[in-house]
Amino acid sequence: MLSKYIFYFLSSVAIYAALMVLISKKPIHSVLYLTLAFFAIAGHYILLNAQFLAVVHIIVYAGAIMVLFLFTVMLLNLNIEGEFPKKNIIKFAAVIVGGLILITLIGTFRTYDLEIIKNPTLNQIGLVKNLGKVLFKEYLLPFELCSILFLAAMVGAVMLGKKDIQ
Amino acid sequence: MDYSFIIYKFTLATVILIISLVVAMYATLIERKMAGFFQDRHGPNRAGKFGILQPLADGLKLFFKEEFMPQSADKFLYILGPSLTMLIALLTSAVIPWGSSIVIGGTEYSLQIADINIGILYVFAILSIGVYGIMIGGWASNNKYALIGAIRAASQMISYELAMGMAIITIVMMTGTLSLGEIVAQQHGFNWNVWYQPLGFFLFLVCAFAETNRAPFDLPECETELVGGYHTEYSSMKLGFYLFAEYINMFISAAMISSLYFGGYNFPFMDDLGLSHNALSLLGSLAFFVKITFFGFLFMWVRWTLPRFRYDQLMRLGWKTLIPLAIVNVIITGLVLMIKNHM
Numbered sequence: 001m002l003s004k005y006i007f008y009f010l011s012s013v014a015i016y017a018a019l020m021v022l023i024s025k026k027p028i029h030s031v032l033y034l035t036l037a038f039f040a041i042a043g044h045y046i047l048l049n050a051q052f053l054a055v056v057h058i059i060v061y062a063g064a065i066m067v068l069f070l071f072t073v074m075l076l077n078l079n080i081e082g083e084f085p086k087k088n089i090i091k092f093a094a095v096i097v098g099g100l101i102l103i104t105l106i107g108t109f110r111t112y113d114l115e116i117i118k119n120p121t122l123n124q125i126g127l128v129k130n131l132g133k134v135l136f137k138e139y140l141l142p143f144e145l146c147s148i149l150f151l152a153a154m155v156g157a158v159m160l161g162k163k164d165i166q
Numbered sequence: 167m168d169y170s171f172i173i174y175k176f177t178l179a180t181v182i183l184i185i186s187l188v189v190a191m192y193a194t195l196i197e198r199k200m201a202g203f204f205q206d207r208h209g210p211n212r213a214g215k216f217g218i219l220q221p222l223a224d225g226l227k228l229f230f231k232e233e234f235m236p237q238s239a240d241k242f243l244y245i246l247g248p249s250l251t252m253l254i255a256l257l258t259s260a261v262i263p264w265g266s267s268i269v270i271g272g273t274e275y276s277l278q279i280a281d282i283n284i285g286i287l288y289v290f291a292i293l294s295i296g297v298y299g300i301m302i303g304g305w306a307s308n309n310k311y312a313l314i315g316a317i318r319a320a321s322q323m324i325s326y327e328l329a330m331g332m333a334i335i336t337i338v339m340m341t342g343t344l345s346l347g348e349i350v351a352q353q354h355g356f357n358w359n360v361w362y363q364p365l366g367f368f369l370f371l372v373c374a375f376a377e378t379n380r381a382p383f384d385l386p387e388c389e390t391e392l393v394g395g396y397h398t399e400y401s402s403m404k405l406g407f408y409l410f411a412e413y414i415n416m417f418i419s420a421a422m423i424s425s426l427y428f429g430g431y432n433f434p435f436m437d438d439l440g441l442s443h444n445a446l447s448l449l450g451s452l453a454f455f456v457k458i459t460f461f462g463f464l465f466m467w468v469r470w471t472l473p474r475f476r477y478d479q480l481m482r483l484g485w486k487t488l489i490p491l492a493i494v495n496v497i498i499t500g501l502v503l504m505i506k507n508h509m
Contacts, residue, residue, distance in 0.1 A: 028243075028305065035298075055287040063294025064324075067301070071320060074305050074313065128284060128344055 003047055010047070014040035027073045035066045052128045179279050182259050190413035191221040197413075197466050204470040228406040236399050240306040247303025248400065248407035254299060255414040258292050261285040262421050263347045265431050265451035268444050277431075277451065278347050285346035286334055289422065293330070293377060296415075297323045300379075300386065303408070304396035315395030318477065319386035322376055325484040326383075330373035332492030333366045336499040337426055350430035355437065360427040365495045367427045369488055371464075374419040376484070378412060381469040385477055420461035421454075428457050 017037035024030045038061045045054035135143050195210065195217060202209025210217035235244060265277035282288060297320045304316020337359055341349050353359055360367045376383040387395030397408045424430060431450030441449065475483070 026240075028240075032243075032302070051282065051284050052287070055284055055291050058291040059287070059294050063291060067294075067297055067320060067324065070298075070301055070305075071317065074301070074317065 006043070007047055010040045010043040013037075014044070028070070031066060031069045031073055034069075035062050038062050038066065049127075052131055174275060175279060178277070179260070182264060182279065183256065186256060186259055186414055186417060189417050190410055191225070193413045193417065193462060194224065194409075195220050196462075197469075200463070200466045201470050204467075225406070228403050231402040233404075234399075234401040236308055238308045239399065240308070243302050243306035245404070247299050247306055248404045248411075249299075250302060251296075251299030251411040252407045252414075254292060254296050255411040255418065258289055258418045258422070261288050261346050262418070262425055263350045263430055264454065266351075266447040268447055276347075277447065281345060281347040284344045286338060286344045286349075289346070290327075290331060290334075293323075293327055296377070299411070300396050300408075303400070307396075307399035309399050311392045311394070312396050312398045315386045315388075315392050315398070318388075318392075319379060319396055322379070322383065322385065322480060322484075325481060326373040326376035326488070329369055329484060329488035329492045330377065332489065332496055333363075333369040333373065334426065336363055336366045336495055339496070339499050339503060346425060350425050350432070353429040353432050355432060356429075356434040358427065358429040358432070363427065363495075363499070365491065366499075367423075369492050369495065370427065371423060372483075372488060374423060375465070375468065376480075378415040378419055378465075380412070380416065380465055382472040382475050383480060384469075384474060385480060388474060416462060416465050417458065420458045420465065423461050424454060424457035430454055430457075 014037050017033045017040060020033040021030045021037065024033060038057065042054040042057045042062075045051070045057060198220070199209040199217070210220040213219040213223045235241070260279045261282060263276075263278040263281070267274050267276045269275070300319045301316045304312040304319070307313075337349065338344060340359065340362060341352050343349060343352075349359075375381075379386050385395075386392075387397065389395070392398070397405055400408060431447070431454045433450065433453040436446060436450070439446065439449075
């Protein structure tokens with residue numbers, strides 16, 4: 001019963017924050033609203049009994065990626081309102097692309113009958129122990145491939161950051 | 167869910183909140199007394215006996231100061247900055263086990279607010295969002311010095327988070343759990359983690375200094391270069407919040423060091439005393455606070471002894487010394503664990 005109210009609260013916060021990301025005039029406000037949206041989504045993960053995912057979501061998105069966003073926006077001082085005039089055709093294209101993604105997502109989840117959403121405590125996959133076992137036993141190869149991809153991205157970032165490279 | 171449970175958790179949370187605030191309040195006095203001692207002078211001694219009322223006088227002064235806000239500041243974010251810093255500083259105390267448990271009328275009451283099974287990761291998450299308050303405040307002031315201070319703080323905290331995380335990973339590898347309550351319980355008696363992880367402890371300690379922005383890593387508020395750093399434009403209680411949050415962070419860091427490496431509420435020969443469960447656990451909490459006091463003292467000792475680092479030295483230390491050392495520590499721990507499992 002209580003979790004139902006929490007669900008509605010978190011959902012409205014997430015939707016409000018997501019809308020404000022688009023509406024806000026100042027880039028820095030957009031970044032902060034996006035962070036708020038991430039926190040609301042982390043709350044949803046906890047409601048689904050996926051605590052590990054929730055905390056990692058906060059560490060990675062709110063703690064690392066959004067801090068870097070904030071960093072960039074602050075350093076570039078992108079605080080002048082309306083600095084990015086967009087052509088109408090770009091706006092039009094963006095709306096169509098976004099709408100198509102929305103339709104695809106709704107189409108996918110409409111037919112699904114996810115047991116975990118109805119009864120989160122039934123499934124313990126979100127807890128660290130179970131998640132680790134699944135990752136390192138059933139999905140070892142994809143997991144290792146992911147880490148190789150990650151390493152490649154890190155090396156790439158270091159290479160791009162070097163000033164004098166032949 | 168019965169109401170007594172909610173009331174008990176609420177009371178515990180309130181008590182710990184008040185303890186954190188009072189400790190932080192008197193830490194300011196102790197810090198100034200220490201500074202006086204290290205510099206061969208008296209320190210504050212006018213307000214009350216031995217200056218015991220000094221923190222109250224300071225607080226009162228901060229409340230009555232002029233509330234100043236730069237005209238070009240972002241009003242909402244300017245206020246959000248210090249509030250967020252304070253809020254985040256207080257969040258970590260929820261997962262720290264302040265004692266084992268107390269039995270009243272057959273029911274066992276744990277002295278930890280929330281023993282979540284990912285306590286360590288929760289601490290990480292709080293650490294990683296700790297930069298927001300400083301960055302928002304520094305940026306919203308619309309002042310170059312404040313912005314540079316904020317950026318310094320953010321890059322410093324991000325850099326040292328890595329080494330700190332690696333240091334904690336070795337603890338997780340050894341204990342096989344992410345729950346702080348479980349980690350502390352495993353260090354029963356004198357079986358403290360510091361004996362197995364001396365290097366990890368040292369790395370964690372250095373990173374804790376950097377994460378709390380304390381000397382010798384207090385570059386974000388380096389007054390010789392940046393006037394006041396990220397809180398240059400702040401006055402009154404908003405400045406008070408920033409300064410106060412630093413002391414709370416110090417207290418929480420000391421508590422984290424004590425519970426991860428020095429056994430938390432465990433103390434040597436605790437089984438030989440023959441005390442009842444409740445007395446033992448109260449004594450354990452006392453031992454925990456003694457450890458916290460020691461590490462709090464260490465923070466102050468270092469601050470008034472060492473000079474400040476230069477910024478490039480700070481970055482070099484973080485990326486080229488601490489992180490490689492932390493990785494080596496992880497590898498050594500892994501090897502030892504593997505050999506132990508095969509014997």
